[in-house]
Amino acid sequence: MNNLMxxxxxxxxxxxxxxxxxGGMEGVNRFLRDELLVSEPTRSWRVEDGVIYxxxxxxxxxxxxxxxxxEGNGFCVGDYAKQxxxxxxxxxxxxxxxxxxxxxxxxxxxxxRITKKIRAEADKRKLGKPEPELACLIxxxxxDKEIKAMGLIWIVAMHEPINDSExxxxxxxxxxxxxxxxxxxxxxxxxYRWHRDFGFAFAVSQVSxxx
Numbered sequence: 267m268n269n270l271m272x273x274x275x276x277x278x279x280x281x282x283x284x285x286x287x288x289g290g291m292e293g294v295n296r297f298l299r300d301e302l303l304v305s306e307p308t309r310s311w312r313v314e315d316g317v318i319y320x321x322x323x324x325x326x327x328x329x330x331x332x333x334x335x336x337e338g339n340g341f342c343v344g345d346y347a348k349q350x351x352x353x354x355x356x357x358x359x360x361x362x363x364x365x366x367x368x369x370x371x372x373x374x375x376x377x378x379r380i381t382k383k384i385r386a387e388a389d390k391r392k393l394g395k396p397e398p399e400l401a402c403l404i405x406x407x408x409x410d411k412e413i414k415a416m417g418l419i420w421i422v423a424m425h426e427p428i429n430d431s432e433x434x435x436x437x438x439x440x441x442x443x444x445x446x447x448x449x450x451x452x453x454x455x456x457x458y459r460w461h462r463d464f465g466f467a468f469a470v471s472q473v474s475x476x477x
Contacts, residue, residue: 289302309412310412311412311416316370318368318465319365319368323362323364324359324361324403326358327358328358329351329356330351332351336402336406340447341448342445343449344449344451347438349430349436355428359474364400364403366396366400367391367469368465368467369384369388369465370416370418371461371462371463372417372462373387376462380457381457381458381460385456388424393470395468396424398428401421401423401425401437401439401440401451404421404423420439421439421464421467422464422466424437427454430451436452437451439452
């Protein structure tokens with residue numbers, strides 16, 4: 267059979283998978299009649315020179331309500347994240363659209379992938395500190411599958427660190443684990459060394475719709 271095919275590297279399993287993706291034989295026939303279009307999935311982010319860009323808009327949700335909102339939608343909120351969200355230093359905005367730039371860890375050498383050097387690189391690029399709520403908006407916006415497609419395990423919001431109940435500075439982050447879709451807070455010290463598969467979210471610009 268392969269000798270008769272134009273694409274001999276395709277096996278029957280792959281052909282069957284294509285047919286299934288098209289919706290069975292009815293879908294195949296519709297596709298051949300130009301009644302069914304196949305398009306690439308649209309992504310809600312873009313990548314330029316190794317930097318990931320996207321936008322989010324705040325809606326005034328306070329920290330305690332973020333816990334309820336995320337957990338009610340199947341997300342996991344870590345204990346340290348809850349502590350940070352419940353502090354008076356977590357101050358939400360309403361109607362603020364933030365263009366976000368995520369610097370991928372792979373942009374830095376292993377010895378340079380520490381918080382203070384990442385912030386220094388952001389300063390060179392004229393990127394600003396985001397609001398802490400950015401991590402919540404990122405967690406809600408992207409699935410773990412999408413974070414994986416970005417080539418990342420964590421996306422850390424590089425806001426001004428907020429101390430947890432033990433007095434340790436923490437940064438809110440959205441991360442993917444085998445046991446769920448997580449929002450957590452960790453590692454706010456300036457000398458902390460990060461993994462190359464982590465991303466660091468800064469603000470390119472912030473525009474308020476409130477007048």
